Amino acid sequence: MAETQTTLGKEACENCPVHHAANLLKLGVDMKDWDFVVALAGNPNTGKSTVFNALTGLRQHTGNWPGKTVTRAEGGLMYGERRYKLVDLPGTYSLLATSTDEEVARDFILFGQPDVTLVVVDATRLERNLNLVLQILEITDRVVVVLNLMDEARRHGLEIDDRRLARDLGVPVVPTSARYGEGLDLLVQTMSEVAMGQIVCKPYRIQNQPPRIRKAIRELSAEIRKAFPDLPNARWVALRLLDGDERIAEALRKGELGDLTQAPRLETPGEVAIGPETAS
Amino acid sequence: MSKSSKPTSEDILAQANTLRWDLGREFHQRLVETVYGEAARLADRAVTRPEKKPRFDFDRTIDRIVTSRIFGFPIMFLLFALVFWLTIAGANVPSRWLSILLLEKVYPLLHAAATGIGFPWWLTGLLVDGIYLATAWVVSVMLPPMAIFFPLFTLLEDFGYLPRVAFNLDNLFKRSGAHGKQALSMMMGFGCNAAGMVATRIIDSPRERLIAMITNNFALCNGRWPTQILIATIFIGALVPPHLAGLISASAVLGIAMLGVLLTFVVSWALSRTVLRGEVSTFSLELPPYRPPRILQTIYTSIVDRTIYVLWRAVVFAVPAGAVIWLVANIDIGSMSIAEHVIEFLDPFGLLIGLNGVILLAYVIAIPANEIVIPTVLMLTVLATGMSGVGQGAGVMFETGTGDTLAILQAGGWTLLMAVNLMLFSLVHNPCSTTIYTMYKETGSRKWTALAALLPLGMGFVLVFLVAQVWRLIEALI
Numbered sequence: 176m177a178e179t180q181t182t183l184g185k186e187a188c189e190n191c192p193v194h195h196a197a198n199l200l201k202l203g204v205d206m207k208d209w210d211f212v213v214a215l216a217g218n219p220n221t222g223k224s225t226v227f228n229a230l231t232g233l234r235q236h237t238g239n240w241p242g243k244t245v246t247r248a249e250g251g252l253m254y255g256e257r258r259y260k261l262v263d264l265p266g267t268y269s270l271l272a273t274s275t276d277e278e279v280a281r282d283f284i285l286f287g288q289p290d291v292t293l294v295v296v297d298a299t300r301l302e303r304n305l306n307l308v309l310q311i312l313e314i315t316d317r318v319v320v321v322l323n324l325m326d327e328a329r330r331h332g333l334e335i336d337d338r339r340l341a342r343d344l345g346v347p348v349v350p351t352s353a354r355y356g357e358g359l360d361l362l363v364q365t366m367s368e369v370a371m372g373q374i375v376c377k378p379y380r381i382q383n384q385p386p387r388i389r390k391a392i393r394e395l396s397a398e399i400r401k402a403f404p405d406l407p408n409a410r411w412v413a414l415r416l417l418d419g420d421e422r423i424a425e426a427l428r429k430g431e432l433g434d435l436t437q438a439p440r441l442e443t444p445g446e447v448a449i450g451p452e453t454a455s
Numbered sequence: 456m457s458k459s460s461k462p463t464s465e466d467i468l469a470q471a472n473t474l475r476w477d478l479g480r481e482f483h484q485r486l487v488e489t490v491y492g493e494a495a496r497l498a499d500r501a502v503t504r505p506e507k508k509p510r511f512d513f514d515r516t517i518d519r520i521v522t523s524r525i526f527g528f529p530i531m532f533l534l535f536a537l538v539f540w541l542t543i544a545g546a547n548v549p550s551r552w553l554s555i556l557l558l559e560k561v562y563p564l565l566h567a568a569a570t571g572i573g574f575p576w577w578l579t580g581l582l583v584d585g586i587y588l589a590t591a592w593v594v595s596v597m598l599p600p601m602a603i604f605f606p607l608f609t610l611l612e613d614f615g616y617l618p619r620v621a622f623n624l625d626n627l628f629k630r631s632g633a634h635g636k637q638a639l640s641m642m643m644g645f646g647c648n649a650a651g652m653v654a655t656r657i658i659d660s661p662r663e664r665l666i667a668m669i670t671n672n673f674a675l676c677n678g679r680w681p682t683q684i685l686i687a688t689i690f691i692g693a694l695v696p697p698h699l700a701g702l703i704s705a706s707a708v709l710g711i712a713m714l715g716v717l718l719t720f721v722v723s724w725a726l727s728r729t730v731l732r733g734e735v736s737t738f739s740l741e742l743p744p745y746r747p748p749r750i751l752q753t754i755y756t757s758i759v760d761r762t763i764y765v766l767w768r769a770v771v772f773a774v775p776a777g778a779v780i781w782l783v784a785n786i787d788i789g790s791m792s793i794a795e796h797v798i799e800f801l802d803p804f805g806l807l808i809g810l811n812g813v814i815l816l817a818y819v820i821a822i823p824a825n826e827i828v829i830p831t832v833l834m835l836t837v838l839a840t841g842m843s844g845v846g847q848g849a850g851v852m853f854e855t856g857t858g859d860t861l862a863i864l865q866a867g868g869w870t871l872l873m874a875v876n877l878m879l880f881s882l883v884h885n886p887c888s889t890t891i892y893t894m895y896k897e898t899g900s901r902k903w904t905a906l907a908a909l910l911p912l913g914m915g916f917v918l919v920f921l922v923a924q925v926w927r928l929i930e931a932l933i
Contacts, residue, residue, distance in 0.1 A: 220743040269490075271483075271486070271487060271490075276659075299744070301498040301501065301502055302494055302495050302498035302499075302502075303494070304494075305493075305494035305495075305497055305498050306490055306491060306494045308494075309490050309493055309494055309497075310490060327744060327746070331505070332504075332505035333502055333503070333504060333505070334502070334503040335501055335502050335503075336500075336501045336502075336503070337501070339500060339501050340497065340500075340501040343497050343500060343501070344497070354746075354749065379497075381489055381490065381493050383489065383493070384485070384486075384489055385485065387477070387478065388478060388482065388485060388486075391474040391477065391478055394470070394474065395467070395470060395471055395474055398462050398466070398467050398470055399467055401461060401462055402461055402462045402463070402464070402466075402467060413471075414486070416467070416468070416471035417471060417474060417475055417478060417482060418482065418483055418486060419475060419483075424468055424471075427464045427467060427468065428464050428465075428468070430464070
């Protein structure tokens, strides 16, 4: 009996997609010919570097203080025959204000056009961390929220309904404790599914602005869409222009934004549909 | 692809401007509020908080103690004193083992092998006596303290203590006209100034970043501890009974480190009131939760990443320095070697400021790495005094027991004043060439890099000169 059970258990494991995480190959800095670029964003001190190290097998210095990663670090991993380049961005609280850190992070998500953006959030400080998530969801569709530090959340007696959060945000949410390696298998699996277009994200976008603002956004983004029909985040660009963001105005003037639309997308089965820009 | 009515970039910008005019100033505020409101709403839906607050909040309790007005500074002081003491006390034995292995066992073997193969004497000298010995010295003196200090420091960091240090020091930095985050780059500087230079990137304002860079050198870096520790042990520890020696020498080293922190504030203050005037920027520093450090992993990574990395860099610089030391000691001009000429030339000035020609020359030769200052001093002292029976000959760096070191230095005319001044000068002099180069790369400015190199050097000369004058005055009175 016991033996049968073991065999059954093993088969069940092999059928489970998570099992394939065993095929995860940590490539360190060897990242030639990558198929997908993955950005790693998040608030400071949420364990981004720990996630980065766990996924790439690199040992980028980690420390328990905010603002420790000052430049972007890059590493690679291989999963399911595909090579992923992972870029660890500096930790930021928002993408609205302008500091060097925030600019590095935002420019990469916007102009680097990562295939997937992992947003590492602190499960014990979800409210503040979601500010950044919501802002990133305005720029890009393909996001996986990494609900990290679950061990600390448990320690504080917090219960987090990750499924409800995923439904609300419209993107996958994976609970992890990167320090102890918990949940990373599922994270890699989810990341690859988003990259391959097997999971289609329908990111939540804030709609409840006052009518006057909504009208301005609608008018301006319609205009931007007319000029750059392929731009994935016209609404966000409109928001930034209305907010007087000089960097974005500059990008528009120089045609950098126009270039974004021409960047070749990787051919993947079931190409991800650009999230419907529900009329605001 | 394009329609004839396609708006240009300028059209869009113009329209954006018109719309902005209508929206008014509070738009940004509204935008931020909306995002925050939504984040709060979504978080609220997903998170279930415990019925009642736990009675004991671990993080708060610790924070209340380590950042308290009364206990904050003493705790900080004691913790660092403990780290220094563990480093000094713990490094002795493995240092001794390494030096026995590398200097007493391997060195004669290499020497014999080189002679056996039939190397000419100068080649053996250059390779074995110069390059090998310099490297072996650096490894045996530096490896053990670093292998103890870096893991301890990283454990404090991993636990979350460093941001509390920054919090404690923030007010002092602000009052010096510098950025509160400078506390963090200074901490990094205690490990390595070159790393500290890179760490200043967390400071956004260029003015405050320059202050942080110029003053980073006053954080006593890892390469300078062996000097501090050795001199403190043989000169200052020797002033008290043996059972107190360890404590007193550790205090002396800590005192020098604290003087460095004080100078950081003073120089930051002076810079922010002269060449780098400007507003102090505010920032919010998040105190992260305390996390149980992963001890084994921390020890492993800090040894592999930091210790070996810093050691390797030191070795890279020790190799050419070893060659130079051997050459200046062995190339003769007239009846004396180059080194002896230079020492003779520098001696009057050196003695005036309470140092000597040997120390000054050693600092010139050892600019690539502070850690080879002491071996160079010893070698040059033996050369200059023409002592026989000690050491291994001209241009040969060597290590001996602390007792022998004392004997050599005393024969070289060393006094307690010289020892104290060497410790001071080691703290206040130009940064090593790696740090200077790193700063140049980070700022791209020759002017600021030159200031960062020359300012501490000038201050060092003034400081040791003043100490020497006061010392001599007191000596004359007694």
